[in-house]
Amino acid sequence: MDTHVHDRRRFLALAAGAAAAPLLTACGSGFGGNDSKSDGSAADDITGSFDWKREKGTTVKALLNKHPYTDALIADLKSFTEKTGIKVEYDVFPEDNYFDKLTVDLSSGRASYDVFMLGAYMVWQYGPPNWLEDLGPWMRNSAATGSEWDQGDFFPNLLQADQWSLKAGAPLGRGGQYALPWGWETNVVAYNTEVFTKLGVKPAESFDELTELAETIKRKAPGAGFDGMYGIAVRGSRSWATIHPGFMTMYARNGLKDFTVDGGKLTPAMNSPEAVAFTEDWARMVKRGGPPSWTSYTWYQCSSDLGAKKAGMLFDADTAAYFQAVKGASPASGKIAFHPGPKGPDGSLATNMWIWSLGMNAKSKKKSASWLFLQWATGKEHLRKSAITHNHIDPVRKSVADDAAYKDKMRHLPGFLETFETVVDQTKIQFTPQAQFFDATTSWAAALQEIYGGQGAKSVLDGLADDLADKVG
Amino acid sequence: MRLALRPYFLIVPALLLTCGILYPFGLGLYYTLFDFSASKPQPDMVRFENYSTVFTQEAFWNSAWVTVLYAVGAAFVETVLGVAVALLLHRSTLLGRVLEKILILPLMIAPVIAAIIWKLMLQPSVGVVNYLLRPFGLGGVQWTDTPTGALLSSIAVDVWVYTPFVAILALAGLRSLPTSPFEAAAVDGAGWWYTFRRLTLPMLWPYVLVAVIFRFMDSLKVFDIIYALTEGGPGDSTVVLQIRAYLEAIRFQRYSFGISYTIVLWAVVYLAAMVLVKHLGKIQRKAAEVTS
Numbered sequence: 181m182d183t184h185v186h187d188r189r190r191f192l193a194l195a196a197g198a199a200a201a202p203l204l205t206a207c208g209s210g211f212g213g214n215d216s217k218s219d220g221s222a223a224d225d226i227t228g229s230f231d232w233k234r235e236k237g238t239t240v241k242a243l244l245n246k247h248p249y250t251d252a253l254i255a256d257l258k259s260f261t262e263k264t265g266i267k268v269e270y271d272v273f274p275e276d277n278y279f280d281k282l283t284v285d286l287s288s289g290r291a292s293y294d295v296f297m298l299g300a301y302m303v304w305q306y307g308p309p310n311w312l313e314d315l316g317p318w319m320r321n322s323a324a325t326g327s328e329w330d331q332g333d334f335f336p337n338l339l340q341a342d343q344w345s346l347k348a349g350a351p352l353g354r355g356g357q358y359a360l361p362w363g364w365e366t367n368v369v370a371y372n373t374e375v376f377t378k379l380g381v382k383p384a385e386s387f388d389e390l391t392e393l394a395e396t397i398k399r400k401a402p403g404a405g406f407d408g409m410y411g412i413a414v415r416g417s418r419s420w421a422t423i424h425p426g427f428m429t430m431y432a433r434n435g436l437k438d439f440t441v442d443g444g445k446l447t448p449a450m451n452s453p454e455a456v457a458f459t460e461d462w463a464r465m466v467k468r469g470g471p472p473s474w475t476s477y478t479w480y481q482c483s484s485d486l487g488a489k490k491a492g493m494l495f496d497a498d499t500a501a502y503f504q505a506v507k508g509a510s511p512a513s514g515k516i517a518f519h520p521g522p523k524g525p526d527g528s529l530a531t532n533m534w535i536w537s538l539g540m541n542a543k544s545k546k547k548s549a550s551w552l553f554l555q556w557a558t559g560k561e562h563l564r565k566s567a568i569t570h571n572h573i574d575p576v577r578k579s580v581a582d583d584a585a586y587k588d589k590m591r592h593l594p595g596f597l598e599t600f601e602t603v604v605d606q607t608k609i610q611f612t613p614q615a616q617f618f619d620a621t622t623s624w625a626a627a628l629q630e631i632y633g634g635q636g637a638k639s640v641l642d643g644l645a646d647d648l649a650d651k652v653g
Numbered sequence: 654m655r656l657a658l659r660p661y662f663l664i665v666p667a668l669l670l671t672c673g674i675l676y677p678f679g680l681g682l683y684y685t686l687f688d689f690s691a692s693k694p695q696p697d698m699v700r701f702e703n704y705s706t707v708f709t710q711e712a713f714w715n716s717a718w719v720t721v722l723y724a725v726g727a728a729f730v731e732t733v734l735g736v737a738v739a740l741l742l743h744r745s746t747l748l749g750r751v752l753e754k755i756l757i758l759p760l761m762i763a764p765v766i767a768a769i770i771w772k773l774m775l776q777p778s779v780g781v782v783n784y785l786l787r788p789f790g791l792g793g794v795q796w797t798d799t800p801t802g803a804l805l806s807s808i809a810v811d812v813w814v815y816t817p818f819v820a821i822l823a824l825a826g827l828r829s830l831p832t833s834p835f836e837a838a839a840v841d842g843a844g845w846w847y848t849f850r851r852l853t854l855p856m857l858w859p860y861v862l863v864a865v866i867f868r869f870m871d872s873l874k875v876f877d878i879i880y881a882l883t884e885g886g887p888g889d890s891t892v893v894l895q896i897r898a899y900l901e902a903i904r905f906q907r908y909s910f911g912i913s914y915t916i917v918l919w920a921v922v923y924l925a926a927m928v929l930v931k932h933l934g935k936i937q938r939k940a941a942e943v944t945s
Contacts, residue, residue: 280903287691287906305906309691408778418886472777475798475887490778615692619905630888633799647712 221317222547226324235549236265242553243285243296244270245278248503249363249536250297252570253557260556266549286311286541294544295553300341300535301424303358304613307346313540314356318551329555333577337608338364342537348614348652349441359537360558361576366533366607367429368599369521370486370501371493372512378404383519387430387461390495390522394469397492406489411469413482413491418629420621421478424611426495426521427462427628428532432610433524434458438620439612439652446614446652448645450624451638459628460637467632475629487512495521497534498599502573505593517594520602531607535576574600616652623647685913691906703913712889712897713914720893720918722804723879724872727811731868734812735819736861740849742820743827753824756817764814768881771810772797800890803883807891810878815871819864826860827853834943855943858936866929873922894918 226234244250250272257268271293273281279302285292286306298306306312318324319331331339338361345355369390371383379400384390394411401409415422431438436455439446449455466474471485483500485491487510494501498518503509505516520529538557540550556562560579566572568585575581581600590596611617627644631637685703687696707713738756742749759767774780775796783792797803830853838848876895879885885892885900892900894914902911 283903283906305691309694418884418888472793473775473795473798475803476772476883616905619900622900622904626886626888629886633887635888 221314223317223321223324223551226321226548228323230323230326232264232326232552235546235552238265238546238549239267239269240294240546240549240553241292242268242270243278243282243293244272245297245536246272246274247297247536248499248571249566252566252572253562255570256562256565259562260553263556264549264552266552268553289543291541291543291545293541294546294550295538295540297362298359298537298539300352300359300537300609301420301611301617303342303344303537303539304615304617306539307344307356307358308615311542312356312358313542313544313547314358315360315540315551315554316357319357324548324551325555329559330579333560333579334361335576335578335581335604337605338533338535338576341533341535341609344613347444349439349444349446349612352609352613359539360554361535362538362558362563363536363572364533364574364576365497365499365535366531366574366600366603367425367496367521368498368531368603369493369495369519370498370505370516371519372406372486372489372491372515373517373594374512374515375401375404375406375409375489375492376517378406384522386525387434387465387522390493391461391465391469394465394493396469398469401492406492409490409492410471410485411491412465412493412495413471413477413485414466414474414495415479415482416466416470416474416477416625416629416632418475418622418626419478420618420625422625422628423621424532424534425479425497428610429530430462430495430522430524431455431458432530432532433522433528435524435526435528437612438610438624439614441612446612448620448648448652450627451641451645456637456641459631459641463628463632463637474632484510486510486516498596499574502593502596503571505596506571518596518599520599529603529606530610531603532610533607614652616648619651620648681912682916684909685916687909689909691908696909699909703909704917706910707913707917712892713894713917715889716892716894716897717921719804719889719891720873720875720895720921723808723811723875723891723893724869726804726808727815727872727875728865728869730808730812731816731819732861732865734816735864736823736857738816738820739823739827740853742824756820758817759814760817762814763877764810765877765881767814768810768878771806771813772882775806797883798887800887803887803891807875807879807882810882811872811875814878815868819861819868822860822864823857826857830856852943856940859933859940862929862933862936866926866933869929870922870926873925874918894921 244253254270254272261267278297282293282296282298282302283305287309303312339357340353342359342361343353343355343357344350347355369383375397376382379397381393381396384393390412397409397411401411414426434454436452436458437449440449441447450459471477471481471491479496479500482491482494482496483504486494486501487504489512501516501518505513507513520531523529538554540547540554544550558576560577563572563575563577564580564583564586567575567580568583568589573590575586580586581604587597611621614620623644627640630640686698686700688699688702689696742753742756762770774782777783777793777795777798780796782796783794786792786794795802796806834852834856835848838852843851874895875893876899879891879893880896880899883891885896895918898911898914898918900911901907901914905911
């Protein structure tokens with residue numbers, strides 16, 4: 181009997197061991213993506229003369245975010261297939277889930293998507309673990325890249341925004357080219373001309389004027405026939421996306437920095453006395469002239485409030501206003517004008533930007549075909565067509581921005597082209613590149629909400645800086 | 654020989670099932686001993702450093718406090734309302750049967766969808782809630798803009814979704830109670846309140862407690878309702894432990910650290926469940942005494 185019990189124990193122990201063995205084996209090698217990086221690029225394998233048909237019969241898988249730029253791309257995919265013989269299969273996800281989907285997919289180390297949309301900030305997160313293909317060698321290889329692609333035609337600040345050395349605090353524009361600019365957004369003020377005319381006001385030239393103007397609109401617009409209208413729509417949700425448009429633009433125009441970099445060490449600077457004062461002013465502006473329920477505001481709400489005549493102004497991406505301004509898009513269409521927004525104390529029009537870029541999965545098994553796709557999608561022909569016949573505005577290429585047909589299309593929007601031309605050279609990424617960008621900006625948005633809720637700006641921002649110092653230092 | 658091996662073959666399905674559950678759990682637990690993150694895909698062993706960091710973080714204690722407030726608040730309100738609704742439905746006839754069907758509707762809606770519906774309804778300027786409150790001079794409430802408002806709004810959505818669950822369980826309990834003790838009480842001239850307090854409630858407790866256990870444990874693990882409604886804001890006021898874990902592991906890609914949060918949450922839920930289940934046994938024995 182005892183022996184029997186002993187046998188049963190032995191059996192169970194063996195069974196448990198058998199179950200644990202794969203577990204431990206998996207644990208040993210189970211830490212996601214392999215970080216071993218080959219020295220050579222797959223681009224070096226492409227030789228001979230450039231040929232669009234080189235990968236005929238291949239299928240490339242793309243992950244896309246739901247966006248008017250995406251709609252323009254999808255509408256033109258047939259011409260890519262005709263040109264190359266490459267088929268493109270794609271999945272489209274709404275922005276709320278898009279980056280989670282992409283992050284999880286890339287971190288799994290699989291090549292389920294060969295190409296995908298991403299922002300320049302994502303390069304800081306996806307670049308260090310080697311999830312992104314360095315496109316530099318592809319761009320430099322004349323066998324892989326057609327001469328008509330014309331790298332020099334891109335606005336240089338856009339191309340540089342996707343270049344990084346993968347070192348925290350190092351400036352952009354050096355190191356690998358981890359994505360290509362495809363469509364971008366500059367942050368400006370769009371306003372309802374009807375309410376401005378009725379109230380006899382004009383766009384603000386300074387931040388104080390903007391605060392006052394927002395308050396005036398909120399106070400007077402409902403009485404002037406704009407029921408429920410408030411002054412200014414800006415984002416407020418507890419997300420990194422709250423910080424980068426209007427807030428970061430005005431922050432930078434005030435000469436303020438998110439971090440200071442000294443010898444490669446980053447020190448949070450959002451609690452400097454000037455930054456504290458600015459943040460207080462921003463929260464005050466939102467409280468006095470911003471939307472009700474501001475803490476849930478994403479760009480969707482901001483944009484639709486401008487279109488629905490609920491907001492007198494919008495300080496956000498020019499595209500967010502453009503999509504409401506086009507004919508028939510919203511009750512406010514035809515009554516939306518554009519302005520560069522308030523200048524900084526020294527007249528600065530430094531502007532933060534968002535770039536929808538296209539990147540390649542470093543684990544892709546179809547890199548050559550993927551590169552042909554990226555080349556086509558960021559090429560002159562497709563981008564010109566998308567800008568003129570679709571809503572792929574804010575061209576990343578100078579030739580498209582200068583194109584007469586594009587200008588004709590945009591001219592009916594008051595101030596759009598003038599605003600674009602005024603800020604284009606001063607628009608760049610105003611954040612310090614570093615891998616903890618999303619943690620830093622999400623916490624920054626939470627801090628902004630607390631200050632808006634009445635907590636002291638200094639103590640909240642000191643707490644934020646303390647917390648971030650350990651993470652990014 | 655074959656006969657001797659039979660018991661071992663019989664446990665194979667149970668063993669496979671156990672491994673299916675334990676394997677990912679064990680792997681997760683193992684990962685928490687490393688500093689595994691996107692920036693460090695080949696990590697070093699740090700033993701229990703992730704846990705010590707978790708416990709020394711102010712953010713953790715804030716999240717733990719919010720999680721407990723949420724779970725206790727939601728479970729309490731849902732229990733009281735659920736039992737009240739069940740008592741009402743148990744007494745009525747045709748109306749009760751119709752209401753029963755309607756009552757189950759919120760349970761058929763995914764919690765994240767319910768949160769989005771409520772987010773629209775609570776919108777201060779165009780939401781229906783403020784529109785209905787306007788005649789009473791309360792039309793300007795900014796429901797999710799303050800820490801207290803955001804937490805209470807989240808609890809309210811949870812209550813809306815899950816009160817029917819408690820009500821259905823309590824109703825099933827009420828319908829299964831023996832009738833003789835109630836008939837005896839009626840003959841003795843006992844009033845409604847006395848009968849409820851001395852007979853109905855003690856006999857119904859096991860059913861109610863099962864509902865409480867389910868709702869309390871689920872509320873401790875809440876993610877969807879809060880994330881869709883407030884994203885954890887304003888500030889950190891509704892960042893429950895699950896949201897913190899999600900942000901750390903997925904959004905900020907500190908995998909080990911994020912899993913450490915979920916392991917701590919698992920331990921809390923496990924302990925709470927143990928205490929409640931132990932209590933359930935006692936209550937069941939007491940209920941049996943009342944019935945007999």
